[in-house]
Amino acid sequence: MIPILTRTLAKSSRANMVEWTDEERAAISDIFSKLDYDEVGQKCLSRCLIVYPWTQRYFGAFGNLYNAEAIMNNPLIAKHGTTVLRGLERALNNMDDIKNTYAELSVLHSEKLHVDPDNFKLLSDCLTIVIAAKMGTTFTPEYQASFQKFLSVVVSALGKQYH
Amino acid sequence: MSLTAKDKAVVRAFWAKVSGKAEDIGCEALSRMLVVYPQTKTYFSHWPDLSPSSARVRKHGKTVMGGVGEAVGKIDDLTAGLLTLSELHAFQLRIDPANFKILSHNILVVLAILFPADFTPEVHVSVDKFLTALALALAEKYR
Numbered sequence: 419m420i421p422i423l424t425r426t427l428a429k430s431s432r433a434n435m436v437e438w439t440d441e442e443r444a445a446i447s448d449i450f451s452k453l454d455y456d457e458v459g460q461k462c463l464s465r466c467l468i469v470y471p472w473t474q475r476y477f478g479a480f481g482n483l484y485n486a487e488a489i490m491n492n493p494l495i496a497k498h499g500t501t502v503l504r505g506l507e508r509a510l511n512n513m514d515d516i517k518n519t520y521a522e523l524s525v526l527h528s529e530k531l532h533v534d535p536d537n538f539k540l541l542s543d544c545l546t547i548v549i550a551a552k553m554g555t556t557f558t559p560e561y562q563a564s565f566q567k568f569l570s571v572v573v574s575a576l577g578k579q580y581h
Numbered sequence: 582m583s584l585t586a587k588d589k590a591v592v593r594a595f596w597a598k599v600s601g602k603a604e605d606i607g608c609e610a611l612s613r614m615l616v617v618y619p620q621t622k623t624y625f626s627h628w629p630d631l632s633p634s635s636a637r638v639r640k641h642g643k644t645v646m647g648g649v650g651e652a653v654g655k656i657d658d659l660t661a662g663l664l665t666l667s668e669l670h671a672f673q674l675r676i677d678p679a680n681f682k683i684l685s686h687n688i689l690v691v692l693a694i695l696f697p698a699d700f701t702p703e704v705h706v707s708v709d710k711f712l713t714a715l716a717l718a719l720a721e722k723y724r
Contacts, residue, residue, distance in 0.1 A: 468705070551693040
């Protein structure tokens with residue numbers, strides 16, 4: 419009985435794992451290798467706050483967000499952008515178990531920061547656009563597809579502990 | 582989230598810069614959509630070749646961006662201006678409106694790739710609002 423249960427449990431946890439092809443891993447690693455976290459983090463977060471201004475609700479303590487120029491020059495936003503990119507790097511380094519890697523971060527975003535999980539998608543879209551601008555045509559459709567898959571897994575993991 | 586006078590001015594000015602590459606933008610955006618969001622391929626099951634270099638994808642990208650250009654010209658009343666296109670999408674093509682958002686995202690990605698210096702956050706927000714308003718006008722006749 420117990421061996422059967424163990425096999426069933428092991429099988430179901432494997433079934434929940436995300437499968438990555440070699441091409442996807444290579445694409446995602448290559449993209450990250452080209453990123454200056456300070457630059458991309460600042461650009462991504464400030465773009466999100468400008469394009470989707472309601473996201474500013476989470477940044478009340480960050481000082482002047484009065485207009486696009488203020489947001490883009492805000493040092494606290496820049497610093498936080500770097501924090502976000504470092505968080506994504508953790509997913510990159512644990513691609514076979516992003517869900518568990520992000521369990522604490524998910525609790526943080528839900529219980530402490532009270533961030534509506536829909537916002538994760540908005541930030542992801544901005545990150546894609548910032549990376550596209552940086553990489554130009556080397557951000558091929560295949561790269562975009564791999565990165566989109568990575569971001570979807572990240573977003574899903576971040577939302578996992580919400581209840 | 583309606584278009585302000587500033588949004589319209591930004592969109593018109595940006596379109597003037599990029600419209601020369603409309604066909605490239607359309608073809609690239611469509612190709613990316615088909616690759617990155619494979620569920621969108623279900624609308625093209627009657628096409629033998631969905632690769633970016635295929636003549637059909639190229640032609641269709643041009644058609645779609647032609648529609649976007651037409652919308653820029655009718656930016657003051659998109660609902661009235663795009664009535665015929667809305668009827669086409671609602672009654673003949675019957676594309677689920679969720680896909681308008683997907684294509685819009687890919688248009689933005691291509692704009693970022695081709696015009697990294699011009700596609701600033703301020704331009705991005707106005708263009709995103711415009712594409713959202715366009716999608717809404719396209720969905721007008723759905724039900």
